[in-house]
Amino acid sequence: MKLLAFALVAVALGGCVSVSNGADSDEPLKVRPAGECDASNLQSHIGHTASAQSGTKLLELSGASTLRWVPPRTAVTMDYRPDRLTVSYDDDMAITRITCG
Numbered sequence: 001m002k003l004l005a006f007a008l009v010a011v012a013l014g015g016c017v018s019v020s021n022g023a024d025s026d027e028p029l030k031v032r033p034a035g036e037c038d039a040s041n042l043q044s045h046i047g048h049t050a051s052a053q054s055g056t057k058l059l060e061l062s063g064a065s066t067l068r069w070v071p072p073r074t075a076v077t078m079d080y081r082p083d084r085l086t087v088s089y090d091d092d093m094a095i096t097r098i099t100c101g
Helices: 001-014 050-062
Strands: 066-070 084-088 097-098
Touching: 001 050, 050 084, 050 097
Parallel strands: 066 084
Antiparallel strands: 084 097
16 A cells, blocks of 8 residues: 555656756757657648648648648637647638648
């Protein structure tokens, strides 16, 4: 029983550990889990043509593991998936929106 209690305390305290970035900064290191989407550097691709090649490039740049294309006037689910890149485009196949989730 004592071993179980010790293990639970160790697990609980493990969540309190922070990782330093190694510099003289007190700011913790920000690490994205593998496959998690980051669309912040993709906004310059808005207006480009939606194609298989652009989808592959956007997926690679975002770090996401899943790509969801959203055609014009299409309803999509609102569930949030941190590993999904969502790219919307218009009738002319021009990319209009790039988001994660």
